[in-house]
Amino acid sequence: MKLLPTKKSKQDEPEAEAAPKPSRGERLGRARELATHHGTESSIDVAGWVDSRTNATGIFTAMMSRHVPKGTNWFYTLGSATMFIFAMQAITGVFLSMYYTPSATQAYASITHMTNEVFMGEFVRGLHKWGASLMIILIFLHMARTFFFGAYKYPRELNWVIGVVLLILTTVMGLTGYLLPFDQRSFWATIVANNITASGPVVGPYLADFLRAGPDFSATTLSRFYALHMMVVPGLIGALIGAHLFLVVKLGTTAPPWIRAGRPKGARPVETVEAGLPGDDLAEVSVNGAGATAAATDGAEPTAEAPLEEAPADDAPADDSPADGAPADEATAEAAPEGGDADGEGADGEEVSS
Amino acid sequence: MLPARQYTCGRPISEAVSDPLNKNTSAGDEPRIKLPEAEPRGYFEGESMTRRKVFTVASQAIGGVAGAAVVLPVVGFALAPLFSRGQERWEAIGSTDDFNAETYRPVVFTEITGIGEAGKTTAYVRRGSAEHDEDPNEFIAISTRCAHLGCPVRFVQAAANFICPCHGGVYDFLGKRIGGPPVRPLDRFQTRERNGQVELGPRYSVTNQLKAVRVRDPGEFTGGIWEYLYPPRPSTFPPPK
Numbered sequence: 001m002k003l004l005p006t007k008k009s010k011q012d013e014p015e016a017e018a019a020p021k022p023s024r025g026e027r028l029g030r031a032r033e034l035a036t037h038h039g040t041e042s043s044i045d046v047a048g049w050v051d052s053r054t055n056a057t058g059i060f061t062a063m064m065s066r067h068v069p070k071g072t073n074w075f076y077t078l079g080s081a082t083m084f085i086f087a088m089q090a091i092t093g094v095f096l097s098m099y100y101t102p103s104a105t106q107a108y109a110s111i112t113h114m115t116n117e118v119f120m121g122e123f124v125r126g127l128h129k130w131g132a133s134l135m136i137i138l139i140f141l142h143m144a145r146t147f148f149f150g151a152y153k154y155p156r157e158l159n160w161v162i163g164v165v166l167l168i169l170t171t172v173m174g175l176t177g178y179l180l181p182f183d184q185r186s187f188w189a190t191i192v193a194n195n196i197t198a199s200g201p202v203v204g205p206y207l208a209d210f211l212r213a214g215p216d217f218s219a220t221t222l223s224r225f226y227a228l229h230m231m232v233v234p235g236l237i238g239a240l241i242g243a244h245l246f247l248v249v250k251l252g253t254t255a256p257p258w259i260r261a262g263r264p265k266g267a268r269p270v271e272t273v274e275a276g277l278p279g280d281d282l283a284e285v286s287v288n289g290a291g292a293t294a295a296a297t298d299g300a301e302p303t304a305e306a307p308l309e310e311a312p313a314d315d316a317p318a319d320d321s322p323a324d325g326a327p328a329d330e331a332t333a334e335a336a337p338e339g340g341d342a343d344g345e346g347a348d349g350e351e352v353s354s
Numbered sequence: 355m356l357p358a359r360q361y362t363c364g365r366p367i368s369e370a371v372s373d374p375l376n377k378n379t380s381a382g383d384e385p386r387i388k389l390p391e392a393e394p395r396g397y398f399e400g401e402s403m404t405r406r407k408v409f410t411v412a413s414q415a416i417g418g419v420a421g422a423a424v425v426l427p428v429v430g431f432a433l434a435p436l437f438s439r440g441q442e443r444w445e446a447i448g449s450t451d452d453f454n455a456e457t458y459r460p461v462v463f464t465e466i467t468g469i470g471e472a473g474k475t476t477a478y479v480r481r482g483s484a485e486h487d488e489d490p491n492e493f494i495a496i497s498t499r500c501a502h503l504g505c506p507v508r509f510v511q512a513a514a515n516f517i518c519p520c521h522g523g524v525y526d527f528l529g530k531r532i533g534g535p536p537v538r539p540l541d542r543f544q545t546r547e548r549n550g551q552v553e554l555g556p557r558y559s560v561t562n563q564l565k566a567v568r569v570r571d572p573g574e575f576t577g578g579i580w581e582y583l584y585p586p587r588p589s590t591f592p593p594p595k
Contacts, residue, residue, distance in 0.1 A: 104469035116572055120478065187503070192520075195504045199573030206436055210573055212434040215569065215589040219468040225446040 062249070069255035075149070076253060079294035083241060085135040089173075090234060092128040093227040100180070102226035104219045107182035132174055139167055153252040162240055169237050179222065190225070191217060249319035370543045407537060411525065437588050443467070446551040447479065453493060453552065454484035458509050461495075463554055475499070476544055478509050478516075488529060493552050496529045498542035503573040507540065516540060538562065541569060545595050556591040566593035 019069075022030070050058050058335055099114035099121070114121040143163065146152050153158035179190040194217070198208035213220035449459040458478035468472035476497045482488030496516070498506045505520035515532070517527035523534035529540045540564065544555035559570045561577030568586035570576055575584060 074547070104472055182472075192505070194501045195572040198571035202585070205571060205574065205584055205587050209436045209587055209589055210433060214438075215587060216466050217469075217472070218466050222469075 005272065014045065040246040054075065063266060066249065066252065071256040071259035072131055073256065075145045075256075078145055079248075082142050083133060083245075085131050085138060086237065089131050089135060090238075092124050092131065093230070093234075095124060097230060102180070102223050104182065104222050107222060108182065108242055111181045111183075116264070130329060132177060135170060136174060139170055143167065149159055149254060149256055153254075156247070156251055157256070159251070162244050166237060166240050166244065169233050169240070173229060173233050173237070176225040176233065179225045179230065182222065188216075190221075372388075388526055388542040405541070435589065439589055439591065442556055442591060444546070444548075444555045446548070446553050447477075448552055450493075450547060450552055453479055453481045455481040455485075455490065457511065457514075458496065459556075460509070465557070478504065479545070479552065479554075491547075493545040493547070495543040495545050495554050497543060497557060499541055499572060501531065501536040501540060501572050529560075530562065530564070533577045537573060538570075539564065542566075558591070558593040570595050 087111070095113065099110060099118055101110040111125075114120070115125055145161065175193055177192075178193075179186050194208050194212055198204045200207065208217060211221070211224070212218065212222045228246060425463055427576065443465075447463055448459075453459055458480045460476055461479055462474055462476050464473050465475040476498045477493045478498065479493055482490050482492040482494055486489060486556045488494065496509075498508070498516075500507050500518040500519065500520065500523050502521055505518050507516045507518045507523065507525065509515075510517050514527045516529060516533065517523070518536070521535050523536040524532050525536070525540050526532045528539070529542070531537075536576045539560050541557050541559050543557050546555065547554050557569045558566050559576050560566055563577070565577070567576050567581065569590045570586075574580070
C-alpha cells in the first residue's frame with residue numbers, strides 16, 4: 001500500500017517531461033547525501049569518520065543539551081568546579097612526580113629543589129597545594145547545595161552515596177599527600193593522623209599498621225602513602241566521578257526548592273490510567289492524553305512500517321517532481337500523520353510539504 | 355504510541371489478553387483446544403541447565419579464578435607488614451655511671467633505621483630507685499611519645515613531670531598520667547647492661563599499674579577489657595617479664 005505512490009510516480013515520470021532527469025553524477029551525489037544522513041556513510045573528514053563509528057557527537061549532545069529545570073543557577077556549577085579542580089590536581093600531580101623522590105632521606109631535598117630551583121616549580125607546586133584545600137572546600141559547598149536543594153532524594157540517593165565515598169577518598173588524598181613533603185609538620189601530622197586511626201577499637205590498630213606498613217612509622221610508610229596518593233586513590237576517584245556523572249546525565253538535575261513543580265514546556269500531557277477497567281475496554285485507556293483507539297481508527301499504519309515507506313521514496317529520483325496530481329496528494333495525506341510525530345525533519349517530509 | 359496492553363493496571367498480561375484458541379470458553383472451564391506444553395527453550399531432555407547457562411557460569415568462574423590469582427597475592431603483598439616482626443634492635447646509649455636514680459637524662463637514639471633523622475627518638479633514662487620499689491641495678495627508659503596522639507613530651511625538671519606541648523597531657527615522675535587527655539602511662543623501652551654500657555631495646559607499653567604489655571599505639575587504652583578492644587598486633591615484640 002505504501003509503495004504504491006512512488007511506483008505510480010515512477011510510471012508518471014515519462015509524462016512529466018518538463019522536469020529534467022538527474023544525471024548519474026547527480027543521483028550518486030544525492031545517494032551519498034542520503035547515506036550520510038542515515039549514518040551509513042560519513043563524509044570523508046577524520047572527525048566524521050570517528051563520529052560515525054563512536055557517535056561522539058550524539059553522546060556529547062545527549063550530555064550537553066540536556067533539559068535542565070527552571071531556576072537552575074550558579075550553585076549548580078559547584079560540582080563541575082570540583083571536577084575541574086580534580087583535573088588540575090591530576091595534571092599538576094603527574095608533573096610534580098617528575099621531580100619528586102618518594103624516599104624518606106631524599107623527599108624533602110627533592111621538594112626544596114623543585115620549589116626553589118626548577119622553572120615554575122613554585123607555581124606548579126603551589127597550584128597543587130592550594131588546589132587541595134580548594135577541592136575540599138568546593139566539595140563541601142557542592143554537598144551543601146545538594147543537601148539544601150533536596151537533590152539527594154529519590155531517585156538520586158545512589159548519587160549521594162557515591163558523592164560521600166568521593167568525599168572520603170578526597171580526604172584520604174589530603175592525608176596521604178600531606179606527608180609527601182616530609183618536613184616536620186607533615187611528619188608529625190601523619191603520626192597524629194595514624195594514631196587517631198589506631199585509636200578506633202578492634203580494627204584501628206590493624207588499620208594503622210596497614211597505613212604505616214608496620215608497627216612504627218618507617219621507610220615503607222612514605223612509599224606506601226605515595227602509592228596511595230599517586231595511583232590507588234586517584235584511580236578510584238576517577239572511576240567514581242564517571243559513575244557520578246553518568247547518574248547525573250541519566251537522572252537529570254533537580255529544580256531549586258523555591259521553584260514550583262510544573263510540567264516543563266513541550267512535555268507530553270500526564271498519563272491517565274484508570275483503575276479497575278474490564279479487560280475488553282483496554283483500547284479505551286487514555287495514553288498520553290489521547291485515546292488509544294484513536295490511533296487504530298485514524299487509519300494510520302503502524303509506525304514500524306515507516307522506514308519501509310521512507311527508504312524507497314528516497315531512492316527514487318522522480319519523487320521530487322512537484323507536478324504530480326492525485327498520487328502526490330495521496331502521499332501527502334498518508335505521510336502527514338506519521339511524519340508530524342517523530343521524523344518531521346526527514347528529507348522526505350520536506351519535499352512532500354513543498 | 356505505546357501499545358495499550360501495557361496499561362493493565364497491575365493485572366498479569368496473560369489474564370488481560372484472551373486466549374485466541376479458546377475465545378468462547380468461559381472462565382474456569384477446561385480449554386477445548388490444548389496445545390502440547392512447550393519445552394523450555396534451549397533445554398534438551400533431562401537437562402537441568404542449558405548450555406548457554408553452563409558456559410556463562412564457567413566463563414565467569416574462570417575469570418574469577420584468574421582475577422583472584424592476581425588480586426589475592428597483591429593484597430597479601432600490601433598486608434604483609436601487619437604480620438611480620440622486624441629484627442630486635444639494641445643500641446648502647448652510654449655508660450652505666452652516666453645515670454642516677456634521682457633524675458632523668460635524655461638520650462637520642464635510632465629507633466627505626468633507614469629513614470634518617472626521622473627514625474631517631476628521645477628517651478629519658480634513669481637508674482631504678484628503691485623509693486619507687488625498683489631494682490637499683492635496672493634502668494628505666496621512658497619514651498617521649500605521648501600516649502594521647504604521639505607528640506613528643508618533655509621532662510620538666512622543676513615539676514618533675516612530663517608535659518606534652520600539643521594538648522596538655524601531664525605525667526608524673528614514673529610516667530603515669532596525672533592530667534590532660536592521655537589514656538595510659540608513657541611507653542617504655544627495654545633496657546639491659548652490656549660491658550658497662552646501657553642498651554635500649556624494643557618499646558613496650560604499660561598499664562596504669564605499670565605492668566608491661568605489648569606496645570600499643572598512642573590513644574589506645576591498656577589493661578583489663580581494653581586488651582581485647584585494642585588487641586596486641588603480631589608486628590610488635592612481646593613485653594619484658
